[in-house]
Amino acid sequence: MRHIAIIGSGPAGYYTAEAAQKQFGEDVRVDIFDMLPVPYGLIRTGVAPDHQSIKGVSRRYESTALSENVRFVGNVMVGKDVTVEELQGLYDAVVLATGAPHDRKMDLPGEELPGVYGSAAFVGWYNGHPMFANLDPDLTGDTAVVIGMGNVALDVARILSKTREEFAGSDIVAHALDVLQTSRLRRIVVLGRRGPHQIMMTPKELGELSHLTRAAPRVDPQDLPDEGDDALLEPGLRKSVTHLRSFAAIPASHYADMGIEVEFDFFASPKAILGTDKVTGIEVERTVVEAGRAVGTGEVYTIPASLVVCCIGYQTSRIPGVPFDERAGRFPNDEGRILPGLYCVGWARRGPSGTIGTNRPDGFSVVEKIAEDIGLGSGKRGRAGFDELAAARSLDVVTFRDWQKIDEQEVARARDGAPREKFVHVGDMIAARGNS
Ligand code: NAP
Secondary structure, rough: OOEEEEOOOHHHHHHHHHHHHHHHHEEEEEEEEOOOOOOOOHHHHHHOOOOOHHHOHHHHHHHHOOOOOOEEOOHHHHOOOOOOHHHHHOOOEEOOOOOOOEOOOOEEEEEEEEEEEEEEHHHHHOOOHHHHHHOOOOOOOOOOEEEEOOOHHHHHHHHHHHHOOOOOOOOOHHHHHHHHHHOOOEEEEEEEEEEEHHHOOOOOHHHHHHHOEEEEEEEEHHHHOHHHHHHHOOHHHHHHHHHHHHHOOOOOHHHHHEEEEEEEEEEEEEEEEOOOOOOOOOEEEEEEEEOOEEEEEEEEEEEOOOOOEEOOEEEEOOOOOOEOOOOOOOOOOOOOEEEOOOOOOOOOHHOEEEEEEEEHHHHHHHHHHHHHOOOOOOOOOHHEEEEEEEHHOOOOOEOOHHHHHHHHHHHHHOOOOOOOOOOOOOOHHHHOOOOO
C-alpha cells in the first residue's frame, strides 16, 4: 500500500489525488489536508463569486473526494498542528499543494497605510475567507486604484463596479454585498506599468466590462499601438487588445449615462502611496516600454484615491522545515520534487499562473514522479498513524462528510437567487457540521 499526504484541497490538491487514484488504483490511500474546515481552496475563496460556472469545477472533485481511498482532513494546519517532517514519517509522499495565498509586496512607501490592500486580502474579503472577513474596506470615496493588468485586477474592478442586482446568482458574501452597496466610487483606475500589448488579461474576462449596468471601461486611443502591430500578438492577447480598441471607441456621451468609469491607465508605474493616517492618493511615474520593459520617463503625477488594491501576483506560504525560493515566492523544485519524499504541485510549484485546468497535467506529472520514487510503498503507517497523532493532540479534524453538512447549511441559508451564503468564521463552520 502507498500512502500519500496532499497539503491543500484546492484544484492542485484534488487533481493530484485524482491522478494518484488513476495511477495506483486501489493500492493507494490519499489524505488531503486543509487548514480550513472547508475544501476547495482557490475555487471557494479565489475565483470571483460572479463566476459560478468556474466554481462549478468543484463538483468534479467531489467524485474523487467521496471515493474510499481519498479522505479530506480539514481544520488541520500543517506546520502548526503537525509538521511536514512528521507527515514524512507517516506517508511515502507528501505533496505541497498550498497554492499561493499571500500577496507579493510592491515595496512602495505608504504600502502599509489603511485603505491599501493586496488582492489576496481584498478577494478573500468578498469571497468570505475567514482570514479577511473583517477587512471592512471604506468605499465611500470617489476613486479607487487597482494596480496590475491581470485577471485578478479585472475581477476586483468588476466586483467594485457591479450593482446589487448584478450579483444575483453569485455567492458573494453578505458582508461584502452590504459594504459594496454603500459604495460612492465613480472612478476605478486600473494601473499598468506597461502598455496594451503587455496586458495579462484574457478576452472573455475583459469583455465582461462591456456589459455592466452602471460602469463602462475607458481607454485613451492614444495609448493604443498601431493596429497593424496586433497581428504579431498571440491570438488570445490579440483578442484582448481588440476589446481595448472597442473600449477606446466608446463615445464620450456614453459615460454620461454611467455612474462609474473603469479607466485603463497604461504606461503608469506606481512610485508611492500617499497619505498620513490613511491612503489619499498614489504617485505614479509615466513610462515607456523598451525591449518589453517599463522604463520611467521622469514625468510624475498623482491620482487622488481612497482605496488602492494591489493585484500584482501572489506567493506561496512558507512552511517550517521546507526550503523556500524567496525571489520566485514558491518552493524550489525539480519538476515537482523538492526533497526525497517531498513534492510540490500547482502554484506552489510553478508560481501563480495559468488557469485552474493547468493544474490537472501538473498533478498527473507529479504523480508520475511519485510512482518512480516510491515503488510499492515502504510500509509506512499512513492515515492510521496520523489518526493516532491527531487523537494524542486532540485535533478537531473535519471530514468530507462534515463538510457536506456545512455545505447543506450554507445552501439552506442562501439569500434568494444565490447558490449559498458562506460561513465566514471557522467557529461557525465547525458549529454547522453539528454533532457528527
Ligand atoms: P498576473 O496575470 O501575473 O498579472 C499581474 C499584473 O501585475 C501584471 O499586469 C504585472 O505587470 C503587474 N505587476 C507585477 N508587479 C508589478 C509592480 N511592481 N508594479 C506594477 N504592476 C506590477 O497575476 P494575477 O492577475 O494575480 O493572476 C494570477 C493568475 O490567476 C493568472 O494566471 C490569471 O490568469 C489567473 N486568474 C484567472 C482568472 C480567470 O480566468 N477568470 C481570474 C483571476 C485570476 P507586468 O506584466 O508589467 O509585470
